[in-house]
Amino acid sequence: MSKKGEAYTAEGVAAAKPSRASVGRLSLYLRRLEMLQREGISKVSSRLLGEALGVTDAQVRKDLAYLGNLGHPGIGYAAPKLIAAIRRVLGIDRDWPTALVGVGNLARALLRYQGFVERGFRFVALFDTDPAKIGQTIEGLTVHALDEMPVVLAATKAELGVLTVPSQAAQSVAEALAAAGIRGVLNFTPQVLRLPASVRVVSVDLTVQLEQLAFLVQLGSEETTR
């Protein structure tokens, strides 16, 4: 048996599930690799990958070990192979038809966000409860009523759902998405969702990032005045 968190790279041996933090870093390595590749760099060391992100060489190597035996001692990683491997592991070497519920300002911003499409997250269906919005076309998509959800999700084959509804509606809408076959929910509400274990939830809390910034700014002024 493997120790928790340890990754075996030999074929046929199941690698341990990486931590959420490690998966988050894979996304960041991918951004960095794509940037380096645009700059014409095709061989990258764990140091080069880690330094812009404030991650140690050792942590980079540990995170990437999950992908298999891709590094070459003294040479580093081949950027194109590493990019393909990360995209495969993250599940973004394919398209993810995505539905969105709650067509407010945040939703409109997300619908226009090029980053999602570039990563294969393709919005295919919109839902809202507001009669004034239902039937409207936004970014090329029709806004549907919630009771059309089962039919529309089946027709569009949406697998992921983005939740940008008011907090008090979050749980019931998430349950409706789950009941209609959605397999993962990106939750922008502060509500903690209780869903069947087969439906994955990732919550985005923008205050966490702003708090991190406040912490760094405060820490900086403490260091200066010390």
Add this chain to the structure above:
Amino acid sequence: MSKKGEAYTAEGVAAAKPSRASVGRLSLYLRRLEMLQREGISKVSSRLLGEALGVTDAQVRKDLAYLGNLGHPGIGYAAPKLIAAIRRVLGIDRDWPTALVGVGNLARALLRYQGFVERGFRFVALFDTDPAKIGQTIEGLTVHALDEMPVVLAATKAELGVLTVPSQAAQSVAEALAAAGIRGVLNFTPQVLRLPASVRVVSVDLTVQLEQLAFLVQLGSEETTR
């Protein structure tokens, strides 16, 4: 000398700077503590704090050690004291006057987001380059032209800046914010910002969360079909 990452809690001994991941978790513990307190729970164990977040007891205790000697073996933490300590360490036991540049859909969503105000992040100034937007009032704030930045930021005492401009404008606007005395930038653009070391930057990349969701959904179906 203390080992890197180790926190000493005795008075007068400087605690090591916690990692970004640890700071992020402090925000999440705070959310959880506030929720538990609303449910009438005033004593919490590291297990109770960690389990909803998928963090081990040991990691919780390590993260909280930075706050000082607050835990009692066999009893746990007193929620009100722990909440106050986390708010103090994160720097959110005070107000943060915040400016925002780039008044699009994302900005409008952020301006209406109650979570920011509740945490002390108070928007005090808006900027845009669009002549049609300059002079407008949005959520009670006037939209100013970029060249008014030094005057407006001095008048409003803004310390943090939120960047919701198009990618290609990000670096120059961030430099203008830094030149006008802003100490921290929350960057919603995919652009990597180069700013003086005295100005802290936290970048928000929403695709990272969506990729994490895709990973979990894919992992789930692999586990099911195995």
